[in-house]
Amino acid sequence: MTTALIVIDMQTDFCPGGALAVAGGDDIVTPINALMRDFGAVVLTQDWHPADHASFASNHPGTAPFSLTQMPYGPQVLWPDHCVIDTPGADFHPGLDLSRADLVIRKGFRPGIDSYSAFFENDRATPTGLAGYLRDRGLSDLTFVGLAHDFCVAWSAIDAARLGFTATVIEAATRAIDLDGSRDRARADMRAAGVNLE
Ligand code: VGL
Numbered sequence: 790m791t792t793a794l795i796v797i798d799m800q801t802d803f804c805p806g807g808a809l810a811v812a813g814g815d816d817i818v819t820p821i822n823a824l825m826r827d828f829g830a831v832v833l834t835q836d837w838h839p840a841d842h843a844s845f846a847s848n849h850p851g852t853a854p855f856s857l858t859q860m861p862y863g864p865q866v867l868w869p870d871h872c873v874i875d876t877p878g879a880d881f882h883p884g885l886d887l888s889r890a891d892l893v894i895r896k897g898f899r900p901g902i903d904s905y906s907a908f909f910e911n912d913r914a915t916p917t918g919l920a921g922y923l924r925d926r927g928l929s930d931l932t933f934v935g936l937a938h939d940f941c942v943a944w945s946a947i948d949a950a951r952l953g954f955t956a957t958v959i960e961a962a963t964r965a966i967d968l969d970g971s972r973d974r975a976r977a978d979m980r981a982a983g984v985n986l987e
Pocket residue numbers: 797798803836868905936937938939940941942
């Protein structure tokens with residue numbers, strides 16, 4: 790089978806009660822577990838930030854979470870502290886079936902740069918290594934689910950399409966942060982990049 794399910798950032802901090810909670814984030818755990826059986830491979834991503842990470846508003850005195858700043862690599866939303874390495878918020882949701890994962894790819898671990906996409910950091914140039922892994926295994930047909938629809942899922946699916954993979958997002962198995970219309974923008978950007986929205 791050439792298909793892979795890429796499960797994006799299904800972590801405690803992105804679910805209700807977490808530091809960067811996405812509304813309804815935990816509703817998609819059971820559907821994602823069920824989907825895992827239908828794919829030739831399952832990859833999980835894990836947002837994994839040091840406490841001094843540049844994407845945290847707390848590391849930019851005078852700024853508020855959800856404000857926009859300029860980084861050397863481009864615009865960056867400043868977030869509440871989330872998914873800090875080795876804290877409970879970085880754990881996978883306790884209901885997620887980890888047993889089916891062939892690979893866990895961590896991202897966002899360099900202090901100075903964020904990484905929404907599973908393929909590249911936010912400079913859109915520094916690779917995570919995932920593309921090579923998928924190509925080596927002959928996994929060309931990728932389906933994306935998880936959190937958040939309008940950030941890490943969208944950036945991952947768009948990069949996948951750009952890299953020549955077939956990319957599909959099952960929107961019912963995602964939830965959006967929806968910051969200033971980011972959900973609709975992400976949908977338009979994904980369509981423009983050739984991502985299939987199901
Ligand atoms: C995400 C904001 C910051 C995501 C990760 O998983 O969509 N969003 N870090």
